[in-house]
Amino acid sequence: MIYFSAKLKLHSPVISIGCASDGILFVDSDYRIYKTSSSLKEFLYNKALFKNTDSHHEYSKAVDCFNNFISMPKSHNRIDTIYKLTDKIEIISRLTWHKSYVSVSRFSPDNRFVATGGEDGRVYVYNKRDYKIYAIMPPRPDYISNIVFSSRSKYIAYHSHEPKSIIYRLDTNEVLAEFATSDKVEDSVFFENDTKLVFVCKNGNVGIYNLLTNELDLQPSYKCWLTSVTLSMDSNYAYIGAKSNLFYVHDLNTNRPFLNFSIESNATSIIRAIDDKVLFGCPDGSVLILDPNKHIEEFTKVCKSGNLKKAYDFADANNPLLKTLKVYKNLKESLWDEAIDKATNLISRGNLKDAINLMQPFLEDSILDSKFKEILESQALIREALKKLAQKDYTKVYAIVNSTENMRELGFFKDLEHFYKREYDLASATLERDPWLNLQKAKQILEPFANIPEKATEINRLLNNASNFTVANNLAREQKFKELFSLADTYEFLKDGKAYKLAFMACNKLYDKALHDVYNADLKQTGYLTILKYLSTLSPFTNMANDLLKIASLRLEIIKMIAKSDYKGCYKLMEDHPEVYTTKxxxxxxxxxxxxxxxxxxxxxxxxxxxxxxxxxxxxxxxxxxxxxxxxxxxxxxxxxxxxxxxxxxxxxxxxxxxxxxxxxxxxxxxxxxxxxxxxxxxxxxxxxxxxxxxxxxxxxxxxxxxxxxxxxxx
Known part of the structure; x- marks a missing residue:
């Protein structure tokens, strides 16, 4: 159960919510502007700009308000008017560039710009300094359904009814991404330092576009018309409104639903997070006020005590949104392995009910829930694997674990893998000291794993070629690093030996010096060339050394071009060789x-x-x-x-x-x-x-x- 801390009532459907310098702004579909105190306990301003004028649609995106400014065209009008609210309302500018109706307007979070989108498929960005055009976006063939700026106005995303979406970089006037969505995008917001965009669609889908990887993750998350989205305080979750009496908490790390709650209205037209509150504007004119941090201090203390079940019960009883806090998520992640081990042991003893009760706090996470269900389906195999583990029949344990998914993630198997690694490292260190005298001892150490198919090749290669430890030590003493690295490429186990590590460390110091010189020093005054030519003959450094040689050559070339003011040549060089961008x-x-x-x-x-x-x-x-x-x-x-x-x-x-x-x-x-x-x-x-x-x-x-x-x- 979710509890709203307060409720306001406006005259008409709420279509815009924004912060003000000393309060919060609201606009309803009948052109009435409201301003409340920051505490939301009293109205400081309440006035309609127009009367006897066609109302905006109850889900209209044409109006926006921010920092005492209001962008408000009349319904079905191509002219957008910018107002400023002080002790009175005044007209600041009229934006007249659209040839068809304005369908969207949006202020930037840094208060530098305002953007409008229209039914003509156009998007204009205006500089708030003088309201002249700052940028004109590539047009769309259908009306614009939503616009959003990144936090520092580096990017703007806009969506059209086609349905298509564009992410545009404002400072360079470049289209960074253009992608199709499954249905019209109703709202969107940038997150994770403006490297990702989350958007919600009319058909219930939620999409996340990653600007770093240019990947789109579009999921059929909900079975209703989604209307609006805003971020939780730490931006790990999204709060999503819909044309239903539910609002949704969506996990942005997995792009999956997390929680959902009923609200005191049949729908949400707009949802915005301002300061420490989440505000739900509704078509019936109500504004529901939610405090996601209610009881946060008590909850944090419970989480820090390490008692997950107590934290889970506290949140359920007092404020379920506390489960979105990082301190709770970190606690769940830290206890998952321990909990799944305990649950596995309970299952192996046939105590299924206690296992499910133990795992209850984890099962709200859809991914963890799926993993646990797979474990439940493998009860018999788990019992058999634990039995063979107790008998030290490791070959049989590996065979059972590999016969099904996700058993490799269980604690008992992870412990077995760690045990094997320790035994292998012990055998390797024993052979490095004296491969002739200690060969039999190494065989005894690794014997329990010798017949496991995924380990046998590695074990036999170590035991059959142990004499190469002596060769490696001799090469290191003679500083024959080229031969040493070549030998280690053939026999990988040598890379964990002392001789290899010391040789690598010595050569890496040379590389670090050359790296500094290539990027920062006067290339004519350093010995980078001699160092890099030598390192290019050593297999671990060949590619890195050749890359630095190339960058040094390109840097010398761009220095010459800059001296001649050959800007075209410089940019052609950078286009052909992007690594040049890293030079000073x-x-x-x-x-x-x-x-x-x-x-x-x-x-x-x-x-x-x-x-x-x-x-x-x-x-x-x-x-x-x-x-x-x-x-x-x-x-x-x-x-x-x-x-x-x-x-x-x-x-x-x-x-x-x-x-x-x-x-x-x-x-x-x-x-x-x-x-x-x-x-x-x-x-x-x-x-x-x-x-x-x-x-x-x-x-x-x-x-x-x-x-x-x-x-x-x-x-």
Whole structure:
């Protein structure tokens, strides 16, 4: 049973919840804005912006609120309005770039951006500093269902009705991932230091996309329409709302359901974690307030005492969400092996009921539950294996264990494996001291395992080639490391011997010195080349030494290119050899280029295209920078046109100007929205759309009637 600590009631369905500087904001579907104190005990503001206006849908994502700002378009309207709430409500900006209805809006967690998505399939990111376009996302063929920023706004993910999802890197204007989902994504959130994205779908599926591995894990987790998702305080679990009277706790480490609880409403429209509370906004206008840390101090003390059953019972009685805490999860993991051993012994004695009671706290974890069920199904085999273990018939124990899954994970078998390793190491050390005198003794040590198929090859190789310990010791004394390492490649057991370890340590010191020099020192002043050529002849270091030789050569090459300001050559070298990115010269180059592009973006907002062009043109042919440059130039051109339209409308050759633009970007949504009068729209429609295969940027987009030669381009 879950207990909600409080409940609020709004006039209409709750569609947005966000933090404020001194409280919490709520917005309902009838454009009413509410602000409560941080304690959620009183309303500080309660006012509807519009009356007699069509309401938003009860599950609408078009409205968002954060840090005293509200993004609120009217229902079925293409214009989004940004409001700020102080002691009164004021309009900050109107965002007019969509040509169809706004379906989603979202502020970034770091308060730098606001993004809107529309039924036109477009997503725009605006800089909150001046509400000018910061980035234009690749369009989708269907309406946008959800948008989310990463914690520091490095990434933005957006989802469309197709259903497709895109993860986009804002600072470089790159699409990092594009993947299909099983149904429309209703909500999503980044987690694990923004390296993963969890999303919930209309059909009950939960997906996790890993940005490091580019892998998608999509699971049919629930049998209902999921609506919203937020993270637990430690981000190990997700809280998921649905069109049902249940909310779900989902394990993000396994992408599996963990717990579920009833709520005092028939559905959840939005769920958000703010400070130490989880807030459930519902279509009936109620806001349910949950404290996931209730009784946390007492629970933590119980967990630290090591009594798992007591902690389990305490959470069940007082606050089941305490089971999501790391201290509880760590306790379960630390006691699993011991508990499964005890349960195995109980099962072997036929005491099944006590075994199940002992394992009860573990069985809420679906993976551990599956493992325990497999053990229950293997009761007879476990009893037989333990009997043979007591008789020291290890060959029979291995045969039984290998006949079924998961028995290798049981404590008695792990102990047997550790025992074998100790015996093998003892036999090896005995032979290393004197292979001739101690051969018989080593055989006796390993005799109990000699007939086990998975051990026999290893044992026979050690016993039949023990004389090589003497050879290895002699090679080490003579510092013939090449021959020593070659011998150890043939006889792996030598790698655990003292001679090999000492030789490896000596060579590894040489490698560490060369590693430091290759990445940090003046290559002309160090002896890295001699060291690496020697190490390349030694088998454990061959690949590493050759890699360093290659990096040193590439570093020398990029140093020459930077001296010549050959940026295109530098980036081509880094594209062909990604390892160059690890050098300090590459890092300094990237920092310098980033500074150039960042300054150009600021200038682009002013519509000063010629200045941007002159600063950025040397980077035009660099493939890696192409998306970012395209974004900057497009922004510059759009604001150049907007400025000229406002100041010199009648002096502009609109046919030539729009021909320039359409040749580069096509007759896109941004141009159409910018030209909001019928005369300009008719000009746009008159021009034949023919984009060039290779983008050729021009110094200025606007062509003036009295000076058509100004743009250095013929039309």
């Amino acid at each position: 010269e590459a890092a300094e180059l990237e920092k310098k280029v980033d500074a150039i592009l960042t300054s150009c973006k600021d200038i682009a907002y002013q519509g000063k295209t010629l200045v941007v062009y002159n600063k950025i043109s040397m980077l035009f042919d660099i493939k890696k920078l192409a998306p970012r440059i395209a974004s900057i130039m497009k922004i510059a051109y759009l604001y150049e046109i907007e400025n000229a339209k406002a100041a010199e409308y009648n002096k502009i050759d609109w046919i030539a100007t729009f021909t320039n633009y359409i040749r580069i970007f096509g007759r896109d949504n941004e141009l159409i929205c910018l030209c909001n009068d019928e005369a300009l729209r008719s000009v746009i429609n008159f021009i034949h759309e023919k984009k060039t295969q290779k983008i050729e940027y021009i110094k200025e987009m606007v062509v003036y009637l009295e000076d058509e030669g100004r743009n250095e381009r013929t039309y």
